[in-house]
Amino acid sequence: MREPVTPPLARPVPDGPPTGGAELPSLLTRLLRRPRRGDRRLPVLWLVRAATGGDPGALLRRFVGQGAGRRVPHAVLDLTARPDVADVPAVLRELHRQLSLEAFGAARLRFRHYPLADWLMHQSLDVGADTAASGRATLVRRLRDWRGRRSVEEPQVSGESVVGTALQVLLWLLRRAVPSAVFRVAVSGRVPVVGGQYRWFMRQQYLAPRQSVTFLGFAERLTAGWRDGEQPAQVDKLLLHAFLEDLRQAYRRRVWRPGDWRRTAYPVLLLDGVTVDGVGHTLARLLNDVRNETGRNDPLLVVALATAPPPELPGTRPLREADDACDEWAEALPETRRLRRAAAWLVTLRPDDDDVTPPPGLAPPALVAPDPPWWARRFLPAAVVLALLVGAGAWADSRWTLDCHPALTGQVRVQLIAGECVGYSDGAAQVFNSEPGQDRLRAVQRRIFAQNRAAEEVWQRSDRRRPYLTLVYLGTLTGNRTRADEESYVSEREELEGLATAQYALLKESAAADGAALLHVVVANGGRQMRHAGPAVRMLEALARDDPTVLGVVGLVESRTSTASALRELNRVGLPVLAPTLSADRMDDNSSLYLQISAPNSAQVAMIETYARQVLRVTEAHAYYSTGEDSSLTEDLYVGTLVDGLRERFGTRLTRLDEWRTGRRLTAECGYRGLLLFAGRWSEFDGFLRALKECGADPPRHLVADDSVNRYMANPGLRASAPGNLPVTYVSKASLATCASLRAAQAARDDARGSFLTWVGAADLLDPPRCRDGAGAPVGERVSLAYDAAMMVVRAVESLAARLRHADTGRRWEPRSVNPVGVHAEVLRQNAAAGYPGVAGVIRYAPDSGEPVAKRLALLRVARVPDVAAEPVEVFHCGAADSGPDPGCRPT
Template identity: 75%
Template sequence: MRESTSQKPPTRDRLPIGGWEFLALLARLLPRPRRGDRRLPVLWLVRPPGTPDVLALVRRFLGQGPRRRVPHAVIDAAAQPPGTEVPALLRDLHRQLSLEAFGTARLRFRHYPLADWLMQQSLSVGLDADEGRSALVRRLRDRRGPRGAAEPLPAGGDTVSIASHVLLWLVRRAVPGAVFRLAVSGRVPVIGRHYRWFMRQQYLAPRQSVTFLGFAERLTAGWRDGEQPDQVNKLLLHAFLEDLRQAYRRRPWRPADWRRTAYPVLLLDNVAPGNLGHVLVCLLTDVRNETGRNDPLLVVAAGDEPPAELTEPHPLDEADEAYDEWSAALPEMRRLRRAAAWLVVLRPDPVETGPPPRGGLRPFSAPEPPWWSRRFLPAALAVVLVATGGAWAGTRWGTGCHPSLSGGRVAVELVDGECVGYSDSAAQLFNDDPGQDRLRAVQERIFAQNRAAEEVWRRSDRRRPYLTLVYFGTLTGNRTRADEESYVSEREELEGMATAQYALLKESAGADGAALLRVVVANGGRQMRHADRAVAMLADLARDDPTVLGVVGMVESRASTARALAELNRVGLPVLAPTLSADRMDANSRLYLQVSAPNTDQVRMVEAYARQVLKVDEAHVYWTTGEGSSFEKDLYVNTLVDGLKERFGARLTRLEEWRTGKRLTAECGYDGLLFFAGRWSEFDGFLRALRECGDNPPRHLVGDDSVNRYIANPGLRAAAPGNIPVTYVSKASLGTCAALRAAQQRRDEARASFLTWIQADDLLDPPRCRPDRPHPVGERVSLAYDAAMMMVRAVESLAARLHHADAGQRWEPTAVNPVGVHAEVLRQNAGTGYPGVSGLIRYPPDSGEPVDKRLALLRVERVPDVAAEPVEVWHCGAADRPTPTPAPCAATGSPPR
């Protein structure tokens, strides 16, 4: 309690014995607790003739605070004009408490003024029922705010003038009218809460009126004559107390609510049993008992006699003890609905006490509000939040990397300057670097086909199986020139996913068993360094979306990729990797399958080629791991080098790491096998180093399968030396344009269909393998296509076994789960295998590495000659049909052109 400066007490400060104890009780009850609220009684002061006027001292105690005074109202029950009723008394109470005169924001009332206004309306004179309802509606609308005058539409004028008048009419008349109708209907949670409150409270049986307008009619003059006056008065008082409850509600998001630090007080003078003041006290007790609601109003009543409900008053000097006794008994009294449940009756002693100690009566001031609820703080806090949020958003998101505001599933964040996460919508395309237009274009194509697939699914009455696959790759982080396409391999894999989508969209509308595919594109950052963060986001997506059944991609065999596989295994998502080939990658996940042959098979093929075709006895091997990586963390290079050492043994006469700037003049004219066992990003520098050899280059330069990413990049090949033929490993030589055209001629349905799709006008840009535009397809297109279609066929098989195609049965995404789809892929491909575009794909029961998967060596005579297709010179593995033993390696003639 805040005290004013002490002053010498005047004689009017003299009080009866116990008067100071009573003021101390008020000082205890008036401040609001920091948490919760206390129940407030009706303090009835019995004031026999000759007793000092305690109520006058209470009024001075409350009304003379220096700054923040207690909101209070004074009503003299004996001074009311004859015929005054409870509504008039409440009207006076409302007027006094609504004043902005207490050093705080004024109390605002919504329910009580509406109820009081309705009681002052008359609809019965000269109006039938419908006219009365219409008049009431008009008055209610005008009470909310007068409507603008209707302006007639112009007789002539242009379209813009007429449209502007129509818009003005909508804003002034039609929209407010519609909003009002919604508000009074009580059916929309956001608007019309005070109308809805009247239909939910208990007085006057509001449910009998069905709507608020019907209930409002019953409160108007004339119509109200049929209601019980006691119920009408209780409704008014209940509405008044509800407004106080809402004004004193503490909401965390509204600091102003916490600035009300003292309860409002009603000082009711000259109360006598049976008079208007006593009726108001009885109504207050009944409303509190019947509604079971507390309210923040403290009532101090004074009269010559005690109330009939409680005739045994406590001495005034025992005010504290009386309050504590009442507080302990209240729950039981309230449960029994005793008429005296809320009364604390006190009787002053007629003997006066001396002046108060320490210099007189000190007015009570409302406590200061918490510092964080001051008026300046919301603005300051908003500025701080905006600044902090902007700084945080700047670190978490940025241009071209932000959550979607226009729909779609998008979850991204900036990690070390890279946009990591996933998206299924054009609202978020990965990689806005110059030169990566084709990478963004294929993402846009996929997202457009996502919308098309969802639309086809809806039109099929959701009967077709519908699944989501995540393409997870490295879509950012490479340093590029403005005219350089640096993500050719990732773009090709996305094109394979888009081709699978496209093929499924071309199925007949009546084919209820044919699946539809939605693709989510995810980025794990350069060298999959941020795969763990992306996987955490994908785990959340899989939990929320039961259509997510697997992941395709992963791009590079690194330690970060292995960790991502382990985490995806933990969350139960199978992975089909089109190009990963490090040995034993499946050890990181029970749900992992790869489409390409492992490094063990690649090494066996290269060694056989060197021995049987090149007829050389020794090999030199140079390895690289890429920028910022290490030999231990690069699992692809690590296992490839280990396999070469084991396979060649003593014939491997040189094994070195190559780095940018290291000269290779020692390899000039070398007639053994010169094998590049590194990453494609360093192959350009490797070729440049061999340029020093001039007209005496090494005779047999062979690159691993990573080199195909370099060969697929025309921008990098343009500046390469033209006198060094390059032979490199291919994982999908059967998916080249020449091989696909040959397959079409021999009626190979799977590869012929794939060729048809990639030649279409409305899929890839530019279309591939057309006779008039022989743009190469890229081997990773077929690998990613095979991976996606294996998952799709597994889902279709499960749907058929669940009798999904029965008439009228809708697809239920929860009918299958990712683990079950993985098991079905293994089951389908364990025997004869899956006839993929890239070759036959079979898996043993205990491994995620394919058995006898086809590999080939392709040769480029002149690297800068982008238009010339590579020529297959050697191959191993099964192309179409399984064999009892691994298919022998063999030389290949030039493919037909």
């Protein structure tokens, strides 16, 4: 069937360039037409009235007010003529009233979240001398009545017979008990089928809904009187967010609902009489904030008519350049909204005098919505829809595999949160991260899960005599933006490889070695930047309660406030945490069961300062820090404590300390002879190098980067495409675990490092095997750090097992005979003598501290970052490699 030609959004104007009053209608015609695929982002158009000439408000009111049939949903509000509309709630109430009308030739827009929020704000729970519980009961009764679930009058059944009594009970169930039960289930938000609007309020971000635990508690905070303790701006943002959420849902396109595709034009709000700092300006500002803070788009176009430009974007563009201005705004929007700029969504235009006055005899065109596609029209028979559903069901039954789902076998519990699969798994039924380019990350998970099955079988064959423990790897396994050919989770993959190596080493023990432990690993995802670590820890709490073999957590990846919160929760649960790479100072303040494998930031700063003074012999330093996307210096504990350490250690010699963001130029550093330090997150390092590329033949002489850049240097894909040919020196936490160092240790009969080299080079473990035939792939420093963390716990469990059954070596292992807190104490007891002989250096702890003492750190140097084949060279190091006194810092 041939698709009919879609009529234009507005009647065509005469041929030739736009003249007179055609500019504004042409601009709205372009913005309001909804694309057949996808959606466009809509700005806030701020039109500054011309000093003389026509009135754009009158033109636009005629434009949206004409036409018949399928009209664009619109609301017009003249703020100068409506003194009763004095605040944002009043504007939204009027906007809701106008857009809810069935007056646009199509199904009306339905609102579910905003009316509930607005209704709650009009409720008063002042119960006088009654208790707070009476206020809650009043709110429950009103909510139930508002839902329309309760009948005002209930029919009575007369008679004292058994039949009459039964009918009364039945009517009571139908009229009161069943609706009441349904209401309680809906308000709880725990059942997916019902209560979606209540769940939305508890999951959105304004007014901290989680502090209220339940929706009823949150709803109570919105009522009159109780609302006085909340920030007015947060309340206004909640109302606006709820209003926009209703528009988003109304404009969703679902394949199984052709009616969704009948909305072919976006709704528009025309605000006339807007003044700077008035209610119209406030609404525009809040709309900008909500879009930036939630990261959600919405289908509302706002046109504000004012006499002056907004202070957020005082520069105006003539209306004849409107197309160019909108294109430039759309191109810059991803960056400006990420930076949460106050003018991220504003486009300020200045109509000329002749732009707002139609030529004589020419009326403005009418605002008419295009016809929907043929397959979305009402004449299609229901049989076509049914056939599509049956075909889609058959296809899904044979091919569909969800990448985030619970499994009937193994220990799997996951939840989709903000588009990320959060939870834990110990089997191949749930492998985290289905993004392209992450094959190696998925492969090592499958290797761990296969070794889980092997460890279980070996344990059963030993008649359960061997100690058997479970460690949870909690890390960031989703959330990064990646190319299809880019491995973006190198660090997480390396840490999982370290745990897989520990498993493998234990499986290679003799079958008769009843004292050798077996390791079971559960892989858990806390989401991007550990933002969903809270829900993940709550799931792990239930796992540890049900499975007594769970004795600790390894991982946590990044030092952020969300990570610190997760540490506090894990401490409450009673699970020790061994962090291979966390290095923010004082992370152990968050948990008495925390053990850090890497040196803290204070040691890293001390090494850099000593290197600058003793080797480079420079007298001053410039430092730039960055916290990565959607983060701040307060939230990023790693960068925050690093910056504090630099200020304290360098003092007045630190002559420049600035934040670096994408797009900032660094030409001021060209030819700089002092120490130039990158003290930020690895994700920003590529942009930092691109900025330094402008220096050409006069680059800064001494570029040093923190240990976060190890993530960048461990990623061959990123390094190969790195800009420029600058030499870079960067901090390494495991320089003793390079292939050359491991071979030298094996030749010197170093058992710990020699055995580790044997395991990582095995043909049936890592893909590809490491350090083989003199030219194998490098180990990756996080492999050794995670291996050390796991083996410290394993050796502690083996020691406890030996003491528990010293009189009867043939007895079965009872998992409940040890507990996580006891294992943590045993780790510290074993460490108290000479320290743990780790592959990446000896690990010692001071009393009452979770930070290692004199842990080895090194500075590695590469002559050219893109030269992936060249192995970094160690130029400086601090700390101890083996047991013995601290040798201090010295060149290598």
